[in-house]
Amino acid sequence: MQAADIDSDFPSMVIVDDVEMVLCRSDDGFFALGNICSHAYARLSDGHTEGNQIFCPLHQGSFDIRTGEAIASPCYEPVASYPTKVEDGVVFVCPAARAAATP
Numbered sequence: 001m002q003a004a005d006i007d008s009d010f011p012s013m014v015i016v017d018d019v020e021m022v023l024c025r026s027d028d029g030f031f032a033l034g035n036i037c038s039h040a041y042a043r044l045s046d047g048h049t050e051g052n053q054i055f056c057p058l059h060q061g062s063f064d065i066r067t068g069e070a071i072a073s074p075c076y077e078p079v080a081s082y083p084t085k086v087e088d089g090v091v092f093v094c095p096a097a098r099a100a101a102t103p
């Protein structure tokens with residue numbers, strides 16, 4: 001996905017090798033997480049981001065976009081985190097190298 005198309009407030013859903021992810025942008029870079037909230041079934045890509053936090057649209061729990069760690073209740077379990085890199089203005093995600101457990 002083009003880096004310029006990734007909004008810093010409203011993340012984007014992408015599917016890479018059949019893995020559904022949410023792509024986020026902050027001042028620290030581009031980050032990819034598993035798109036399904038670890039609390040219940042909601043797509044994080046339907047939520048919003050503030051700095052390095054992404055907020056779930058259903059109950060407003062939040063996660064750290066850099067790691068997938070849960071930050072705010074009712075989320076306690078992490079979501080998967082995927083390495084990203086930017087080349088020539090394009091954001092690439094590696095779906096195989098997960099940095100956190102998938103809920």
Ligand code: FES
Pocket residue numbers: 037038039040041042056057058059060061062073074075
């Ligand atoms: S489903 Fe995400 S906080 Fe409840």
